[in-house]
Amino acid sequence: MMKAVLFDLDGTLLPMDNDEFVEAYMALLCKKISAYGYDPRALSKAMWTGIQVMFRNDGTRTNDACFWEGFVSVLGTEALKDMDKFELFYEQYFDSLQSSCGCNPLAKETIDYLKGREIKIALATNPVFPVIAVQKRIRWAGLDPNDFQVITTYETERFCKPTEGYYSSIADRLGVSPSECLMVGNDVDDDMPARKIGMDVFLLTDHLINRKNADISSFPHGSFSDLLSYLKGI
Numbered sequence: 001m002m003k004a005v006l007f008d009l010d011g012t013l014l015p016m017d018n019d020e021f022v023e024a025y026m027a028l029l030c031k032k033i034s035a036y037g038y039d040p041r042a043l044s045k046a047m048w049t050g051i052q053v054m055f056r057n058d059g060t061r062t063n064d065a066c067f068w069e070g071f072v073s074v075l076g077t078e079a080l081k082d083m084d085k086f087e088l089f090y091e092q093y094f095d096s097l098q099s100s101c102g103c104n105p106l107a108k109e110t111i112d113y114l115k116g117r118e119i120k121i122a123l124a125t126n127p128v129f130p131v132i133a134v135q136k137r138i139r140w141a142g143l144d145p146n147d148f149q150v151i152t153t154y155e156t157e158r159f160c161k162p163t164e165g166y167y168s169s170i171a172d173r174l175g176v177s178p179s180e181c182l183m184v185g186n187d188v189d190d191d192m193p194a195r196k197i198g199m200d201v202f203l204l205t206d207h208l209i210n211r212k213n214a215d216i217s218s219f220p221h222g223s224f225s226d227l228l229s230y231l232k233g234i
Contacts, residue, residue: 008185009125011207015102046074063154122150127157162193
């Protein structure tokens with residue numbers, strides 16, 4: 001029996017071209033933070049280094065601790081004095097990136113359908129952003145953070161996609177077994193590995209990411225309207 005549905009965010013609940021969004025995000029962040037005296041190229045390198053350290057997290061620390069470890073390895077520990085500048089960036093400037101995303105009303109319809117049937121819902125976005133950025137992107141999608149029992153952010157998580165630890169920790173927090181979960185996402189490499197721990201999966205193809213041209217016929221897949229029909233048929 002399905003007791004919980006995990007949703008990816010970028011390209012799933014929130015329509016976007018991931019590469020375009022990341023490029024716009026990094027350009028805006030480096031522009032605003034470099035105003036405090038940082039070389040933009042060094043700042044970009046520090047950001048990507050921090051992200052890479054998060055992806056290598058073995059579960060011993062939260063992802064935010066990993067990020068800042070990688071960040072200061074490039075710019076030095078003196079950069080920690082400006083951590084509040086990043087919070088300010090998300091408060092004041094991050095919303096301008098909403099224009100690079102869309103909004104699919106079927107996302108809210110689907111979430112409301114599941115809530116009406118008392119299905120637990122998790123936002124299973126790769127936890128490389130702080131909570132303020134994740135909550136803003138949820139709202140861009142026409143949703144509310146309170147729609148979700150679990151939201152993965154870099155402050156709370158100790159793994160990234162596509163590790164088994166990431167998916168099993170969400171099931172644990174929801175209080176369900178992996179076999180009682182459905183993972184919905186648009187990325188073959190990041191989202192479909194949830195199947196390895198016993199979760200059912202649905203591959204959303206509206207903004208499909210399939211870097212290796214994998215055969216997707218083994219996954220239930222389709223558009224958002226197909227997903228809603230699939231859920232109603234379970």
